[in-house]
Amino acid sequence: MNITLVTRTPYRLRYLCVTVPNETGIEAGIIPNAAGATPDLRTDSSLWLNFPMNSLVKTPAPTDAAAQKLLMGILQTTVPALEIPRAHVYITPRNTADNANPLWSVLAFEGSSVMAVTSAGFAVLYVVGPANLLAAPQEAYVDIDFEHTYDR
Amino acid sequence: MAALFTLVENTPYRLRYLVTSQGGSPTISFGILVNRNGPTPDLRGDSNTFLGSPMNKLVSTPTVNQAAARKLLFGDSLLSVADNETPRACVRLTATTTALTKSQWAVDANEGAAAGDPASAGFPVLVVYAPSIVFEQAYLDIYFEHTYDR
Numbered sequence: 001m002n003i004t005l006v007t008r009t010p011y012r013l014r015y016l017c018v019t020v021p022n023e024t025g026i027e028a029g030i031i032p033n034a035a036g037a038t039p040d041l042r043t044d045s046s047l048w049l050n051f052p053m054n055s056l057v058k059t060p061a062p063t064d065a066a067a068q069k070l071l072m073g074i075l076q077t078t079v080p081a082l083e084i085p086r087a088h089v090y091i092t093p094r095n096t097a098d099n100a101n102p103l104w105s106v107l108a109f110e111g112s113s114v115m116a117v118t119s120a121g122f123a124v125l126y127v128v129g130p131a132n133l134l135a136a137p138q139e140a141y142v143d144i145d146f147e148h149t150y151d152r
Numbered sequence: 153m154a155a156l157f158t159l160v161e162n163t164p165y166r167l168r169y170l171v172t173s174q175g176g177s178p179t180i181s182f183g184i185l186v187n188r189n190g191p192t193p194d195l196r197g198d199s200n201t202f203l204g205s206p207m208n209k210l211v212s213t214p215t216v217n218q219a220a221a222r223k224l225l226f227g228d229s230l231l232s233v234a235d236n237e238t239p240r241a242c243v244r245l246t247a248t249t250t251a252l253t254k255s256q257w258a259v260d261a262n263e264g265a266a267a268g269d270p271a272s273a274g275f276p277v278l279v280v281y282a283p284s285i286v287f288e289q290a291y292l293d294i295y296f297e298h299t300y301d302r
């Protein structure tokens with residue numbers, strides 16, 4: 001899967017994910033968090049160094065649950081949790097095809113748990129796209145939105 | 153048209169449509185949310201409720217090609233510090249029903265005539281790909297990014 005940063009602000013990152021044609025099984029890609037070359041959550045947000053998105057992705061996430069709490073707001077349900085920074089992640093397909101399956105999906109993980117060893121201890125995004133021997137590349141946007149006030 | 157659009161929510165910064173698939177053949181079919189400055193559903197027509205609002209100004213911006221339409225409605229290629237001052241929207245599509253279907257909901261932006269609607273020529277439109285099953289539904293949201301710090 002080819003992943004390209006297409007939009008960034010101090011509070012948002014958007015990536016375009018494009019599948020490789022004629023793949024079988026599933027097609028997956030990782031947006032790492034290793035301060036490496038783009039696409040990389042830390043590198044791409046560092047244009048706005050120490051702004052909310054950059055601070056968020058630099059926060060250690062030792063487990064999958066911690067990564068999902070950080071990047072997807074999962075289990076942030078109590079009143080005290082309102083003050084905890086978090087993001088929301090969305091995926092929006094840009095095209096489709098006959099027999100385009102599996103469906104696009106995205107989930108946050110701790111880096112090493114999805115074999116992104118250079119991102120160990122930090123939150124990464126694992127993106128799955130349609131394969132099924134499709135001849136045309138399938139495309140989707142992945143958005144990471146920082147929730148910069150809880151009343152939003 | 154393979155998809156019908158119904159405006160369900162309208163603010164100076166956001167438009168939300170309920171999209172309903174019409175099914176039929178071929179498997180991949182699409183509907184165009186037009187920009188003719190006409191009756192609903194229409195990006196300009198609907199945003200005219202708040203004439204001069206950020207959303208209204210955005211969808212009234214002339215657009216010469218698909219790249220320009222994607223920059224305006226999806227924020228594509230807005231990467232630098234200077235780009236933060238450029239108005240843009242964010243578009244999302246959220247399915248509300250599900251069924252066994254051969255294709256997925258998807259949305260793209262294009263210049264009106266290039267997308268297949270000559271009456272929208274020179275303005276951005278949204279092309280929504282709908283599943284082949286009739287009466288499948290999704291919400292289409294167009295959010296104006298009214299400050300870059302959001």
